[in-house]
Amino acid sequence: MRRRTVTAGGLEELLENTAPAERGEQAPPPPAGEGRDQREPRTEFPFELPRGYVDDNGTVHRTGSMRLATARDELRPQIDLRVKENPAYLSVVLLSQVITRLGTVTDVHAGVVERMYATDVAFLQDFYRRINSEGHTHAAVTCPLCHGSFEVDLSGGRLGES
Template sequence: MELDFSTEYEFDLPKGYVDSAGVLHKHGVMRLATAADEILPLRDPRVVQNPGYLTIILLSRVITSLGTVPKIDPRVVEKFYSSDLAFLQDMYQKINAIEPVMDQCVCPECGHKFEQPVNFTSAE
């Protein structure tokens, strides 16, 4: 069975990461997060001490490549410019968002067919 959705997404950082040799890296790939990506960092002492660090660890787990940087780890992500970090956080949210379940509907008065998101929290 072939997947009909993407699990990896390319990106270009607005500013870019500058490595220790002064090389600028902008193009990268982020993969979809797994349950482990979201759960395991919660046990990390750096996250326990500072919950804001969760973003750093999450991104270091899901960014699979960035230019020619050999390994993306928290030390690399810590050095991202804040605009790049915000860009990646937004991208993470978008690609890992839950898509709403859609219901096929037909207007009882005019017969017009349309889709509507299913509201699982309301009994209306």
């Protein structure tokens, strides 16, 4: 980078005409949908719980989102005292780290996951496995009546909908 001498009055003009990288800044991200690589991997996945989390006010929260887990997310529960005392608690701690939103609840912690219905926790455990191992939320299913095979997206829609 070359040195420039600028008067106080010319500093603003220089900054306006200098590229962000030359100023030591990152360029602002392009507006949503513009200049974005469509092959960019998804890191957050929406979901809808079978029953829903009921908060202290009685509000039912059914939709939410889960981010991909990092190595740190998977290692951190191993040193958690609650997990050492009860290994079954591992999934509670792990899910509380990767769920980013549950309805209007944005502070999802172990206490929230503890109060969820078992069916919702089982759903979230399977959802976690799918997005972190398989990279998607689709499941191949077979109709018990007609034996037709098809694929459903577990992330959205109510049970029984595709």
